Amino acid sequence: MRLNYKITHINENIKLSKEDYNDIIAQVSWQKTPSFFTPGRTGWYKLKQPINIGEGVYVKAAKLKGVGVWNPDGRHAKKAEVVPIPPTDKTYLREAPHFGFDIDGKIKLIHSEDAPYGGICHHRAVQEYENAQILQKNNVYSILPYMVIEYPDLYFHNKKLGVAISLSTSSEPYRFLQLGWNYKYVDAKLQSFYEEIKEIFGIGSSLEKQEGKLELSKIIGQQFGRAVRGLTESGLFIHSGGWENIQFCFQRKNILLTDLDSTKRIEIIPDKMKAIQGLRDFISNLYRYVNKLYYPKAISVYQLDVLLQYDVILSLMKGYFYDLEEESLKEVSDKIWKYFAFYFYQFRRLGDRLMDMPKELRKSLKFEFDVFYLLCLNLLYPLFLKTNSNTINHLSLSTDELLTNTKEYLGSRFNYLSLYL
Known part of the structure; x- marks a missing residue:
């Protein structure tokens, strides 16, 4: 051929x-x-x-x-391809739509552009x-x-x-998605990859324990937050914030952004939307981190009090909001944890039953992703407007406009969200 x-x-x-x-x-x-x-x-x-x-x-x-x-394994396809085939x-x-905006700041869910299989x-x-x-x-x-x-x-x-x-810079395309999993589900070679990174940062705790995982996650999270801010300041927006979209450079002791084909030039959107779109990419970081904590292969690792003690959400924020005081960021991270705690606790109670639960049923028990995005946006946007980001200008969407658009989009669901603002 x-x-x-x-x-x-x-x-x-x-x-x-x-x-x-x-x-x-x-x-x-x-x-x-x-x-x-x-x-x-x-x-x-x-x-x-x-x-x-x-x-x-x-x-x-x-x-x-x-x-x-x-x-x-035939994932997301009608049949398996045991032997590689051409495009x-x-x-x-595709699966779920993404959270986004139209050109005047109205909130909407957006489906990805169709892509060819392979x-x-x-x-x-x-x-x-x-x-x-x-x-x-x-x-x-x-x-x-x-x-x-x-x-x-x-x-x-x-x-x-x-x-x-x-x-x-790595011989293998290892990513960070499985760092937070129970190690009995993680391939031995991937465990060795994480262990090598742990040694670079001088982390003494075992990565089989929640303390070790969270200590390393704080470092990676802060680097990830800073990289996403750098992406925005470079004139780009839209990046999937999952930990499966970063690799690691051992020589630089730093993460690398990857999977950039969906990323676009921020110049294509109105000045009004540049700041909020940039922040939206960071909210994707927060969402994808928190959402994986109650994944069936991860949740058995963690206790809520230890999650709060290590506060990886705050570390992500410190990377992105590097030019703001930690005290104001801590207030927001506390509110996000307060929102998430109920859902985490309910999943923790289910324990091993999660592994046998149908995926759609499990998803129905999670927090609503659009509510989470809007919680974080309304908490963090006022802080973001205080940064020195080059996406902010005199036309930027105001916090009042964001709140109005949030109420319009959520309808009666806003009553629930307002408990956490």
Whole structure:
């Protein structure tokens, strides 16, 4: 098998070895079956000759997003793909909509743009490449953009498909999603990855215990919050705030933002909306962290009093609101924990029964995600307007407008939310 391809973008500052370059081209053109580390649409190629990109930092692998699909368990698909297949023109099954705004600040739920199963549209591959370039120029750590491929013969909804090729400082694409899980559900190699990071930061507590997990989560959370603020200040917005969307650079001792194809230029939205949209990305951080605490594979690890003691929510805030006093942030984190505590307690009581509970039933017992977003936005937006963010201007949405729009969107549900404001 062979797919026709065209290189539309390449980072001339990075010179891979001839062998590695040729192997990557062979995989994206399907002269060789791409190698996958985890199920999904992203291939993973380990460089035979790591490259020094400066300051003692080496890139060790190439991420090939959109090169095809390996889906041995059939997740979000009608059938399993035990053997990798090339990109398809089928639509990838999406789940829940995202919280967002229209151009005048009205609140609404937004569905992601359709994506091809096993592939990425060329224009989205270009977005990932260019967004990573912007972050690099603004000293926000992210994956390193290397190349964009176009498939001239493959289309999805009349748009050409492509591949976004990025370089990683890690040999494996390990992420932080499972850091908070009970270790009996975590692969031994991933445990070793977390242990190595723990040693870098001199954390004495075991990562099998909640104290160790939370101590490391505080450090990673503060770095993540700072990176998302950096993304906004770099003129970008929209980034999925999940811990599955960050990697770690051991040489820099810092997290890296990844999965940037949905990120957009903030210049495309009205000045009125730039500040609130930037803050919305950070609220996504808070939501995705808190939401994973009562995940069935995680909740048995934690006790509420220890969660409050370590307060990872506050650490996330300290990273994002680095130019504000901690006291004002602590007041907000306390209110968010107060809102979440009831739901956490109820799930904690269910214990092992959560593992056997149907997913839809379990979801129905969680807090409503849009209420959580609006709680955090109304608590944090007044503080954000006191920062020196370059997204704030004389046209920025006011706190009164946000509150009015919140009441209009929630209707009678606002009565519940108001108990926590």
